[in-house]
Amino acid sequence: MSNQKKSILLVCPKFxxxxxxxxxxxxxxxxxLQNFKEVxxxxxxxxxxxxxxxxxxxxxxxxxxxxxxxKTCSKLRKIKFDQLFLQYVPHLYGRAGINLGVMxxxxxLKVFTKIKIEIMYHELFYPIQFNPKALILHxxxxxxxxxxxxxxxxxxxxxxxxxxxxxxxxxxxKKRMSLLPISSTVDNPSLNNTxxxxxxxxxxxxxxxxxxxxxxxxxxxxxxxxxxxxLAQLERQNKRSFKFIFVGVTKNEILQNINESLxxxxxxxxxxxxxxxxxxxRLNMELMDIFIGYFSxxxxxxxxxxxxxxxxxxxxxxTKSKWTDTFFENILEFYLLPVDQDNFKIQSMRILTQxxxxxxxxxxxxxxxxxxxxxxxxTTAKYxxxxxHFD
Numbered sequence: 001m002s003n004q005k006k007s008i009l010l011v012c013p014k015f016x017x018x019x020x021x022x023x024x025x026x027x028x029x030x031x032x033l034q035n036f037k038e039v040x041x042x043x044x045x046x047x048x049x050x051x052x053x054x055x056x057x058x059x060x061x062x063x064x065x066x067x068x069x070x071k072t073c074s075k076l077r078k079i080k081f082d083q084l085f086l087q088y089v090p091h092l093y094g095r096a097g098i099n100l101g102v103m104x105x106x107x108x109l110k111v112f113t114k115i116k117i118e119i120m121y122h123e124l125f126y127p128i129q130f131n132p133k134a135l136i137l138h139x140x141x142x143x144x145x146x147x148x149x150x151x152x153x154x155x156x157x158x159x160x161x162x163x164x165x166x167x168x169x170x171x172x173x174k175k176r177m178s179l180l181p182i183s184s185t186v187d188n189p190s191l192n193n194t195x196x197x198x199x200x201x202x203x204x205x206x207x208x209x210x211x212x213x214x215x216x217x218x219x220x221x222x223x224x225x226x227x228x229x230x231l232a233q234l235e236r237q238n239k240r241s242f243k244f245i246f247v248g249v250t251k252n253e254i255l256q257n258i259n260e261s262l263x264x265x266x267x268x269x270x271x272x273x274x275x276x277x278x279x280x281x282r283l284n285m286e287l288m289d290i291f292i293g294y295f296s297x298x299x300x301x302x303x304x305x306x307x308x309x310x311x312x313x314x315x316x317x318x319t320k321s322k323w324t325d326t327f328f329e330n331i332l333e334f335y336l337l338p339v340d341q342d343n344f345k346i347q348s349m350r351i352l353t354q355x356x357x358x359x360x361x362x363x364x365x366x367x368x369x370x371x372x373x374x375x376x377x378x379t380t381a382k383y384x385x386x387x388x389h390f391d
Contacts, residue, residue, distance in 0.1 A: 007038040007079065012087040013064060015041055015057065016049030017187055017278055021304040022087050022122065024185035030055055032380040040079065042072070064093045066101030073105070083116045083387075084109065088148060089123045090141050097126065097137065103144050106151035118387065119148055120156045120180065122302055124165060149173055154390045156180035156383070158302035161323035178386045181301040181327075183376040184311040186285075187278040196286050203271050205243050205287060210357060213245040213288035213314075215281065215305040218257045221296045226341055228258045228265065230292075230348050235269055239353060243269050247284050250274045285312040289358040292317045292348065296339055298324040301374075310370040313363035315355070317348050327373065333366050 010030055014023030027049055030039050034054055045059040060072045086106065090097030110117050125141030126134060149155070149170045155177045157163035167174045205211060212231070218224055231244055244265075246254070251272040255263060266272065273284055285291075291309035293299070298321025299306055309316050310331075320328075320336035328334050337347045372378065 005036065005038045006082040007040065008033070008083040008085055009040045009042055009076070009079075009081045010085050010087075011042045013044045013060075013092050015043035018275070019049075021182075021185045022089060022092060024187075025182055025304075026087055027052075028183065028185065028187065028376055029380065032376045033383075036380070036384055037083075040076075040081065042076075064099055064102055066104050069102065069105050070108070073109070081115055083118060085118045085120065086148075088119050088121045090125065090144060091123075098140050098144075100140075100144055100147065103147035103151060107147055110151050110153070116153045116390075117151055118154045118156065119152045120158065121162050121166065122158045122182075124162060145169075152176075154178075154387065156386070158182050159300040159323075160325045161297070161300055162302070164323075176390060179301075180383055180386070181325075181374055181379060182304060182307060183374050183379045184308045184370070185304045186281050186308045186311065188311060189279050189282065191279075191282055191286060196283055199283050200287055203243070203245070203287070205271075206241065208241060208357075210240055210242040210352075210355065211245060211287050211289045212242060212352065213247070213285065213291055214293055215247045215285070215291075215308055216293070217248050218253060223294045223296060223341070225258050226294055226344065227292055228254075228262050230345055230352070231269065232262050232265060233345070233349055234352055235265065237353070242352075243271055245271045245273060245284055245288060247273045247281055248275060281308070282312065285309070285314065288312070288314055290315045290317060290352070290355060292352075293319075294339075294344060295319050297321055298339060299328060299336070301325045301327065307370070307374055310366055310374065313358075313365075313367040313370075315358065315362060315366065317351055319344060331366065331369050333362050 010026055012022055012026040014020050015026050017024050017027055030041055031052055033039050039055045041055060041057045042060060043057060045061045058076060060069065062068050093099040093102050106117055109115050124145055126137035128138050155166065157166060157177060157179055158181065163177060163179050166177055216222060249272055251266055254266060254272055291314040293305055295303060295318065299318040300323060306316060306318065315333040317335045317337065319339045321339050328336060335351050337344050
């Protein structure tokens, strides 16, 4: 039997650390997957990344339309890939997430080649809303999804919600669907303790300050204005000294997205750090005692900011819904609150008032869950096991 590695083409328009969550996910997955397969990547022209040994990256020029992609694929024909692994988020591939061409190309490759098509679903479609634009988008996204299911040989789902929807809509392919949680999309370099303390001093954080933190950007589903209301109430109570580190947004972005009555918080407790490289992200997260994140559909395994918080061993205050993966219920350091905004404010206030600074036991407990369930070695091994079932 030949020991030659099978070849795989990872497809994602974004690629590299610090680009976005999907670009980082593809990069880190490729880096780990090369231990098992001959890895190739197809991404967009203009993407920048740190070179990975033994991984060949091809760049697609122009829109991701059927004919342009077919032309790119024809140039790669001599490589004879065994598998194609596509990152599925509609908005990655076209304006408003509309691109039937990519899905039709997958179907073409399934019919006319021997390539095994694997699809990793992160988001599925624009939600149903009763206005013409939303209904049209939802309808087109559903058509794209249907074609992708026809084209695929195997399907991976980033969280319980995505898997449940796919299994319900496409029950005839249910046996080929499996859960594949994302690992942290923040790289995990060794940190210098001196640099951590220097950052603490630079930010004016005192040794007894409770440091609350978050990582992300402003989006309706994350409701950061609500979190700022919680912080304002906590500040008004004046029961404890605290700071809030916000990684991913600038001071101006905060001013544009929160009520003017809360702008004073930027001079008192909020440390807006903007977009940082992975090393700086990890330094900032090392200063945090607790991570807070509101999600309108509840926390799930596809929320990369929460996974990054676990990687750093942080306690987490977040929301729970019927779609929340049960995995999180087993972590004692996770505080899962209702998505109802009033309840979230009341309960998060109580928790943040009572919590002490982090200790080593709590940090190691959260890190244990990450390392044993969500580390890149673990999730890649799970991918290899599930993928082999349908080779």
